[in-house]
Amino acid sequence: MAPSFLTSAPFEKIPLISSLSPALQHLILFVIELSIVYQAYAWIYNLYFHPLSHVPGPKLWAMSRVPQESSMVRGRLHKDIRALHEKYGDVVRVAPKALSFISPQAWTDIMVRVPGHNVPQRDMLRFTDSLKVNGAAELLTANDTVHSRQRRMLAHAFSEKALNKDYQPTVQSLIGLLISQLRTRTQDKEVKGKVDLANWLNLTTFDVLGDLAFGETFGCLETGDYIPWLKIIFESVWAVTILGSIRQFPWIDWVFQIFVNNTIMRVTREHHKLTIEKVSRRLAKKTDRGDFLAQILKHNGSEKEMSRDEMMSNATMLIAAGSETTAAGTTSCVYQLLKHPGVYRKVVEEIQGMFAKESDITFESVEKLDYLNACVDESLRLYPPIPIFNPRVGAPEGTMVLGIPCKDDISLGLHHWSVYHCSRNFNNPDVFDPSRWLGNPVYETDRRGSLHPFGIGSRVCIGKHLALAQVRVMISRLLFNFDIELLPESDEWINQRAFWTWERLPMWVQLKERKGLQKSMRSGHFQPFYRLRDPASRPFKK
Numbered sequence: 037m038a039p040s041f042l043t044s045a046p047f048e049k050i051p052l053i054s055s056l057s058p059a060l061q062h063l064i065l066f067v068i069e070l071s072i073v074y075q076a077y078a079w080i081y082n083l084y085f086h087p088l089s090h091v092p093g094p095k096l097w098a099m100s101r102v103p104q105e106s107s108m109v110r111g112r113l114h115k116d117i118r119a120l121h122e123k124y125g126d127v128v129r130v131a132p133k134a135l136s137f138i139s140p141q142a143w144t145d146i147m148v149r150v151p152g153h154n155v156p157q158r159d160m161l162r163f164t165d166s167l168k169v170n171g172a173a174e175l176l177t178a179n180d181t182v183h184s185r186q187r188r189m190l191a192h193a194f195s196e197k198a199l200n201k202d203y204q205p206t207v208q209s210l211i212g213l214l215i216s217q218l219r220t221r222t223q224d225k226e227v228k229g230k231v232d233l234a235n236w237l238n239l240t241t242f243d244v245l246g247d248l249a250f251g252e253t254f255g256c257l258e259t260g261d262y263i264p265w266l267k268i269i270f271e272s273v274w275a276v277t278i279l280g281s282i283r284q285f286p287w288i289d290w291v292f293q294i295f296v297n298n299t300i301m302r303v304t305r306e307h308h309k310l311t312i313e314k315v316s317r318r319l320a321k322k323t324d325r326g327d328f329l330a331q332i333l334k335h336n337g338s339e340k341e342m343s344r345d346e347m348m349s350n351a352t353m354l355i356a357a358g359s360e361t362t363a364a365g366t367t368s369c370v371y372q373l374l375k376h377p378g379v380y381r382k383v384v385e386e387i388q389g390m391f392a393k394e395s396d397i398t399f400e401s402v403e404k405l406d407y408l409n410a411c412v413d414e415s416l417r418l419y420p421p422i423p424i425f426n427p428r429v430g431a432p433e434g435t436m437v438l439g440i441p442c443k444d445d446i447s448l449g450l451h452h453w454s455v456y457h458c459s460r461n462f463n464n465p466d467v468f469d470p471s472r473w474l475g476n477p478v479y480e481t482d483r484r485g486s487l488h489p490f491g492i493g494s495r496v497c498i499g500k501h502l503a504l505a506q507v508r509v510m511i512s513r514l515l516f517n518f519d520i521e522l523l524p525e526s527d528e529w530i531n532q533r534a535f536w537t538w539e540r541l542p543m544w545v546q547l548k549e550r551k552g553l554q555k556s557m558r559s560g561h562f563q564p565f566y567r568l569r570d571p572a573s574r575p576f577k578k
């Protein structure tokens with residue numbers, strides 16, 4: 037005779053399960069009980085016996101990954117992590133196997149390769165392979181060996197000489213196109229100078245990188261719109277954040293792979309097809325205009341240095357890594373200037389005092405605008421274009437970070453926005469004050485070494501100088517040509533959700549052409565090969 041507990045049905049009130057045999061119902065009950073016991077054990081272990089249990093932090097976050105990941109997918113991780121550091125100090129345990137840091141020393145321990153120190157690795161669970169054309173690695177996600185080979189090759193494409201001599205004419209020409217598009221809108225009787233500046237800056241940086249990576253723009257500035265290929269890049273930045281969170285939970289990831297992976301693969305294949313077309317077209321083209329591929333090909337001795345597929349993967353990656361970030365850096369600085377009329381006036385005076393005509397505004401000359409540059413640094417602090425972390429895990433042999441041994445199962449976070457908004461690092465952290473970077477003694481105690489919006493170490497942003505040159509020139513040429521006012525609907529523009537990049541909100545401004553500027557003072561910016569053209573002749577049609 038069967039034992040009595042196998043003849044009674046434990047789930048008789050639950051419709052779907054009650055139709056199963058009592059034995060099967062008991063098996064399900066047993067699995068549920070086992071999971072509860074295991075989960076309770078895991079929570080207790082994480083709290084009291086885990087090697088990180090001595091690190092300060094909230095108990096709930098130390099017990100389970102759910103609080104951190106739920107904060108991340110809601111786009112508020114930057115704020116939550118800041119609050120935790122204010123409360124608990126320079127290092128906080130933010131998940132059973134995750135630490136967050138904010139001090140200058142932590143930047144060095146996590147990012148900088150020094151003899152005798154095992155430098156942490158990229159946390160690959162937070163990335164996807166979606167940028168890899170035919171499986172070929174690109175710089176951002178490459179392992180250390182491939183990374184150092186590719187970085188050597190790409191360094192030629194990001195040298196100072198290439199930047200100032202080869203790329204400057206393209207960038208200046210496209211900024212000229214931006215200015216003429218905006219000028220058209222100040223003269224339009226319906227638009228009356230009201231524009232979404234965030235959008236226009238994004239269109240500009242996309243066209244710049246399209247030209248530098250593929251030898252032709254996307255035509256965004258001409259149409260005032262994106263092409264679908266670029267929309268995929270936008271959306272994938274957000275999707276990578278969500279996928280990174282899903283991967284922290286193997287069961288959810290498993291279900292996700294079954295139901296959603298095919299769709300992702302289809303979109304990725306479509307995206308790669310277009311990349312291959314563009315790069316092939318560029319490689320077939322004979323051109324004397326400088327761009328990334330021209331620099332790489334000039335130094336590529338053999339396929340061993342950089343294969344064709346790797347060039348393709350890197351071309352897309354550079355557009356994804358460099359366009360939104362640069363546009364965000366520019367938009368946020370303009371926003372801060374518009375919110376601080378005293379600072380705005382000083383910047384305009386500095387620009388007008390330095391440049392008699394617009395063509396004097398060059399990559400080289402804008403470096404001398406001390407006040408504007410302090411404003412750029414301060415706005416990168418308050419709105420770092422990469423707002424949350426540079427995901428890393430300890431080295432396989434273990435890494436010491438602030439004296440804490442971290443193996444490769446421990447995730448190490450330096451969340452830009454949280455680091456720069458913590459009062460442990462900066463006095464009046466929420467205040468936009470460029471004098472912070474110009475020797476104001478109020479900020480004497482600031483831990484300036486904690487500000488690294490471009491990262492540091494061997495994986496520091498390769499496009500840093502290109503980005504800064506663009507940000508400075510775009511702002512200088514905008515303010516040279518227009519008086520700008522922030523419209524009330526964008527007063528709180530800076531309050532956005534943070535994913536890998538920021539959620540992109542429109543920034544509505546009112547533009548007025550500056551009075552008293554002679555036509556001759558405006559023109560003559562390098563050879564303007566980008567002008568508004570007949571839409572039918574655009575290289576990339578929608």
Ligand code: HEM
Nearest residue numbers: 176357358361362365421426489490491495497498499503
């Ligand atoms: C204001 C604009 C920009 C900001 C704030 C920015 C910030 C960053 C940050 C924080 C990293 C990560 C460093 C790390 O993981 O430790 C990074 C990496 C990178 N950025 Fe940028 N970036 C900007 C513009 C650009 C531009 C214009 C390009 C290229 C066209 C670019 C290309 C890259 C690449 C390729 C990497 C990976 C470097 C490597 O792993 O060796 N970025 N950037």
